[in-house]
Amino acid sequence: MTRADEHPPAGADDPAPGAPRTVMSGADVARALRRIAHEVVEHNKGADDLVLLGVPTRGVELARRLAALLLDMEGATVPVGELDITMFRDDLRSQPTRAPMPTRIPSEGVDDRVVVLVDDVLYSGRTIRAALDALADLGRPRAVRLAVLVDRGHRELPIRADHVGKNLPTSHTERVMVRLDGVDEVTEDSVSIALGETRAGRPSTPGGPR
Amino acid sequence: MRHLLSSADLSRDDVRMLLATAAEMHEVQRRDVKKLPTLRGRTVINLFFEDSTRTRSSFEIAGKWMSADTINITGKGSSASKGESLRDTVRTIDAMAVDCLVMRHGASGAAHQVAQWVDASVVNAGDGTHEHPTQALLDAYTVEQRIGDLAGRRVAIVGDLTHSRVFRSNAITLRTLGADVTCVAPPTLMPSGIRPWAQADGLHLTDDLDAVLASGPDVVMMLRVQRERMSGGFFPTPREYTVGFGLTRDRLRALTDANPEAVICHPGPMNRGLEISADAADAARSLVLDQVSAGVAVRMAVLYHLLAGEEVAA
Numbered sequence: 315m316t317r318a319d320e321h322p323p324a325g326a327d328d329p330a331p332g333a334p335r336t337v338m339s340g341a342d343v344a345r346a347l348r349r350i351a352h353e354v355v356e357h358n359k360g361a362d363d364l365v366l367l368g369v370p371t372r373g374v375e376l377a378r379r380l381a382a383l384l385l386d387m388e389g390a391t392v393p394v395g396e397l398d399i400t401m402f403r404d405d406l407r408s409q410p411t412r413a414p415m416p417t418r419i420p421s422e423g424v425d426d427r428v429v430v431l432v433d434d435v436l437y438s439g440r441t442i443r444a445a446l447d448a449l450a451d452l453g454r455p456r457a458v459r460l461a462v463l464v465d466r467g468h469r470e471l472p473i474r475a476d477h478v479g480k481n482l483p484t485s486h487t488e489r490v491m492v493r494l495d496g497v498d499e500v501t502e503d504s505v506s507i508a509l510g511e512t513r514a515g516r517p518s519t520p521g522g523p524r
Numbered sequence: 525m526r527h528l529l530s531s532a533d534l535s536r537d538d539v540r541m542l543l544a545t546a547a548e549m550h551e552v553q554r555r556d557v558k559k560l561p562t563l564r565g566r567t568v569i570n571l572f573f574e575d576s577t578r579t580r581s582s583f584e585i586a587g588k589w590m591s592a593d594t595i596n597i598t599g600k601g602s603s604a605s606k607g608e609s610l611r612d613t614v615r616t617i618d619a620m621a622v623d624c625l626v627m628r629h630g631a632s633g634a635a636h637q638v639a640q641w642v643d644a645s646v647v648n649a650g651d652g653t654h655e656h657p658t659q660a661l662l663d664a665y666t667v668e669q670r671i672g673d674l675a676g677r678r679v680a681i682v683g684d685l686t687h688s689r690v691f692r693s694n695a696i697t698l699r700t701l702g703a704d705v706t707c708v709a710p711p712t713l714m715p716s717g718i719r720p721w722a723q724a725d726g727l728h729l730t731d732d733l734d735a736v737l738a739s740g741p742d743v744v745m746m747l748r749v750q751r752e753r754m755s756g757g758f759f760p761t762p763r764e765y766t767v768g769f770g771l772t773r774d775r776l777r778a779l780t781d782a783n784p785e786a787v788i789c790h791p792g793p794m795n796r797g798l799e800i801s802a803d804a805a806d807a808a809r810s811l812v813l814d815q816v817s818a819g820v821a822v823r824m825a826v827l828y829h830l831l832a833g834e835e836v837a838a
Binding site: 407413417 | 829832
């Protein structure tokens with residue numbers, strides 16, 4: 315708790331500690347995704363050779379939405395896939411066993427393509443480290459970029475995102491919860507922060523509430 | 525899960541999770557790079573006191589594809605042939621701080637016994653005439669890949685039920701998944717204590733294979749006649765067994781007529797011409813080779829769920 319006191323999150327005067335505080339509404343999420351889509355095509359100088367790979371579960375939904383936006387903006391059909399990282403995690407021994415999720419690579423493959431990894435929250439960077447390892451077993455992309463909806467800081471590895479929906483300074487004692495229509499049982503997307511570590515001393519708990 | 529000793533240890537959710545994991549592992553097999561780093565630093569010992577081709581090699585490949593170090597020890601080449609007791613053998617291996625013992629032994633209950641003696645996780649890869657849980661999982665996996673969910677499907681298990689650990693594990697797992705199971709065997713090969721179990725678990729028992737095939741089951745699982753476990757007297761001649769209980773060409777036709785979608789399984793090794801005809805074994809509806817291919821994926825799933833998670837249950 316000391317850390318939280320040293321770095322009080324914005325809104326620490328929230329009258330109900332522990333109650334989730336919404337930091338992105340559905341409209342915010344939509345705007346952020348639209349900007350990321352623009353950035354991706356701008357950076358890539360078009361939508362050619364792009365492949366979007368979502369990290370299950372919410373990264374997949376975000377990747378699908380980015381593909382829909384790219385179709386809308388550029389008229390380009392960008393292949394979307396799913397990249398499960400369960401078997402590549404470095405914390406398997408310290409976690410209860412998790413069932414792996416599907417990995418689906420578009421038929422175009424990833425060789426010589428520009429792969430954009432898509433995830434909801436960037437935290438320790440360990441998920442992305444695992445994703446890079448998983449990707450290396452599937453082929454050799456020309457370049458790999460990273461797009462995330464939320465960057466909450468606290469990196470433990472030299473990894474950064476190329477496209478960020480929102481930078482969200484947080485403390486280890488907080489959880490960032492992304493709720494997406496189509497994945498979670500909600501009708502409106504949201505990103506919220508709540509107090510409460512998911513796991514003592516283990517800030518990185520990808521897949522669970524973050 | 526710490527050990528996998530009996531199919532009865534697996535709840536419906538456990539089986540569903542293992543089969544779902546196996547499906548993902550099966551997908552990995554189709555890649556150019558089949559290696560996963562998941563079990564790096566883990567040691568898996570295959571301790572086989574009975575002969576095996578597919579089970580042992582598939583456990584070995586499964587471990588290797590997940591980056592575990594796998595070592596094979598066979599009864600014949602080990603100190604067991606010098607007279608060392610099973611307890612001393614497994615405790616010696618366990619003292620080398622291995623993580624998993626995959627064990628096949630001719631004595632029923634051997635895996636349960638060994639699990640009491642060692643710290644490593646124990647996988648029962650066949651114990652005498654008792655159980656062979658990973659075979660049941662891979663059979664369920666293979667069948668579901670072809671015909672979909674087993675719940676409510678009709679499965680006939682045919683042959684040497686008395687000596688078959690594959691039968692026992694399959695019957696349990698199939699019931700766990702909600703399939704309707706009919707056990708077909710000559711009276712001499714129907715296990716002596718099966719009736720109370722059949723009643724409790726809802727297994728149908730019969731010795732009339734033709735009637736079962738005419739009813740159009742979705743799956744026909746043929747079992748190997750285990751001549752190495754028979755001391756004679758179970759049936760007069762192999763020819764007579766084939767006439768009564770072999771999946772002959774005529775019976776294959778009867779099955780196909782009754783249910784055009786029916787599939788055929790056999791755990792191997794097959795006695796062609798005895799319990800299964802070449803026509804049935806090589807038919808498009810035969811899943812025999814799919815079973816072998818699924819074996820690695822299912823065993824990867826088992827090793828993953830036994831070894832990858834935290835050591836102390838949460």
